[in-house]
Amino acid sequence: MPELPEMEIYRSHLERNCTGQTITQIEIGRPKSINVGVREFKQAVQSATLTGFSRAGKALVFHLSTGNVLLNHLMLGGAVFYGTKDEAPQRTFQVTFWLDQGRALWWTGLRLGWLHLLTPAELASYRADLGLDPLDEHFTTAYLASLLQGRRGKLKPLLVDQQLFPGIGNCYSDEICWTARIHPLRIAGSLKTDECERLWQATQSVLTDATARGGYTETPFHKGDQFTGGYLPHLKVYDRNGEPCPRCGTPIALVEASNRKVFFCPACQPEATPEISIATSARKSEAEPFLSADVK
Ligand SMILES: [Zn+2]
Structure with missing residues (x-):
């Protein structure tokens, strides 16, 4: 299962490639991977711009121009790929986001993983259940002890x-x-x-x-x-x-x-x-x- 370094790497890839891009079209291959109805999800996320990315433990946070966020946990076997339709891995996609520069984000292997639409308050509550990030400046030897x-x-x-x-x-x-x-x-x-x-x-x-x-x-x-x-x-x-x-x-x-x-x-x-x-x-x-x- 991807851990802090793997998710930090995803975060920096996403930050570099996708910040500022607008989600033009969404395909949901596995409705169980999302936390609301497909229609509601599309209404809330389609046309939003990806304004930034952060991490919450082993989960990725996609910040949207609407103010809401997408919280993504890849669990065991999940992966995100960025590319054109021709470059996409030859696998089943659970979720696809087409972006305005002609490429897409493809989620594969989300058997246990998920992509949830949350309000900022819901994200804050998720973060509150996690301990202090090990790379946070306040995570000192004394804190660890x-x-x-x-x-x-x-x-x-x-x-x-x-x-x-x-x-x-x-x-x-x-x-x-x-x-x-x-x-x-x-x-x-x-x-x-x-x-x-x-x-x-x-x-x-x-x-x-x-x-x-x-x-x-x-x-x-x-x-x-x-x-x-x-x-x-x-x-x-x-x-x-x-x-x-x-x-x-x-x-x-x-x-x-x-x-x-x-x-x-x-x-x-x-x-x-x-x-x-x-x-x-x-x-x-x-x-x-x-x-x-x-x-x-
Ligand atoms: Zn040894």
């Missing part, structure tokens, strides 16, 4: 919780933990100050670097788009189980936790600092049965 403080849950499920770390998902949570040299299944509240600092640094560097290099989705935004997907070769652990850790050469491990795959290096992301191991070793086998069985 406050999110983890006292938490008895494991780090990975918290890192993908959109109310805490909006925009981070399965892939970048693992990349961030690897970069910070922290085991993704550590008890979140057990992280020390220096570990919170490392986690914050890793959050910033991984998300920024991935955005600058094109993210990991392989679906191009337009014909000849060589940028999108450029971060794929730079992933260190995600989907690389069995491959050598780029830092120490130990094979990358894969475990499952809370129904999620977790990729990490068992050597340079130790399960716990030695003093914590000693303190909890007596009840460890009870509390973390799958860890002792899977992490070797």
Whole structure:
């Protein structure tokens, strides 16, 4: 599923190519992808100009000249393509917006994804349910530490919780933990100050670097788009189980936790600092049965 970097890349592509263009015609191939009736949607969106684009966690916001917005979540497998009819991917389109310069925005793979028409107040309410964006200037080490403080849950499920770390998902949570040299299944509240600092640094560097290099989705935004997907070769652990850790050469491990795959290096992301191991070793086998069985 596209995460913060992928959606930032979409946002900049859209900003560059589509700002100021007017939506001349709309085709809805899958009415379930929108939140109002097809007729109402067309009446509200057709003839509107795209005035700008922003991001809300893993969702894109299309700002319209009418004052309303379109909130787009691609979920798993969704993609947006910009181009002429001849360039469009050979796939079924759930939504198509024809724009006044002769090209169109084509949405594909919106099986779980959606494109919703919202008022500014509805958008504000959606944003209010998300935590502070990890790339916001107020997202500091101290703020991150406050999110983890006292938490008895494991780090990975918290890192993908959109109310805490909006925009981070399965892939970048693992990349961030690897970069910070922290085991993704550590008890979140057990992280020390220096570990919170490392986690914050890793959050910033991984998300920024991935955005600058094109993210990991392989679906191009337009014909000849060589940028999108450029971060794929730079992933260190995600989907690389069995491959050598780029830092120490130990094979990358894969475990499952809370129904999620977790990729990490068992050597340079130790399960716990030695003093914590000693303190909890007596009840460890009870509390973390799958860890002792899977992490070797
Ligand atoms: Zn390693």
